[in-house]
Amino acid sequence: MTTRSDRTPRDVLALYQQAMAAGSADDLAGLYAVDAVHEFPFRAPGFPARFHGREEVRAGYHKAWDASPVRLAEVGDVVVHEAADPEVIVAEWRGTGTVGPDGRPFQASGLLMFRVRGGEIVEMRDYMDVFGTFHAIGRLKDMVAAMDAPAAS
Numbered sequence: 156m157t158t159r160s161d162r163t164p165r166d167v168l169a170l171y172q173q174a175m176a177a178g179s180a181d182d183l184a185g186l187y188a189v190d191a192v193h194e195f196p197f198r199a200p201g202f203p204a205r206f207h208g209r210e211e212v213r214a215g216y217h218k219a220w221d222a223s224p225v226r227l228a229e230v231g232d233v234v235v236h237e238a239a240d241p242e243v244i245v246a247e248w249r250g251t252g253t254v255g256p257d258g259r260p261f262q263a264s265g266l267l268m269f270r271v272r273g274g275e276i277v278e279m280r281d282y283m284d285v286f287g288t289f290h291a292i293g294r295l296k297d298m299v300a301a302m303d304a305p306a307a308s
Contacts, residue, residue, distance in 0.1 A: 162274035184213035200301035
């Protein structure tokens with residue numbers, strides 16, 4: 156049996172995908188080190204640029220997923236790119252699911268780069284197709300309007 160500290164980046168990736176498909180912010184947060192940093196270089200308006208620490212990951216994903224009309228059913232088409240650094244893994248992915256009460260099909264894709272140390276994520280860069288996601292949930296115009304709005308002083 157693999158212990159937390161024995162988990163490889165590939166092991167953590169598999170658990171990450173399971174937590175995403177289950178919509179479990181708690182399971183997802185449990186993969187992170189207490190002081191981990193999760194960054195969103197391609198972020199949507201109203202979404203933070205980063206989470207600092209496991210508890211911000213937990214709270215941030217609870218907030219996002221609990222309010223979202225999207226229900227992710229599966230994470231697939233995963234392509235893993237090994238890095239020269241054994242702590243680092245890069246993974247492309249495609250998620251499918253449904254949107255809203257009518258169950259419209261949903262698809263999103265992204266790329267994750269993360270560093271695993273001691274079996275926990277210590278650093279994550281999450282590049283998600285935010286434009287495609289907002290389009291799929293029928294909120295692309297809202298996103299563009301928010302991006303066009305003058306910055307608050």
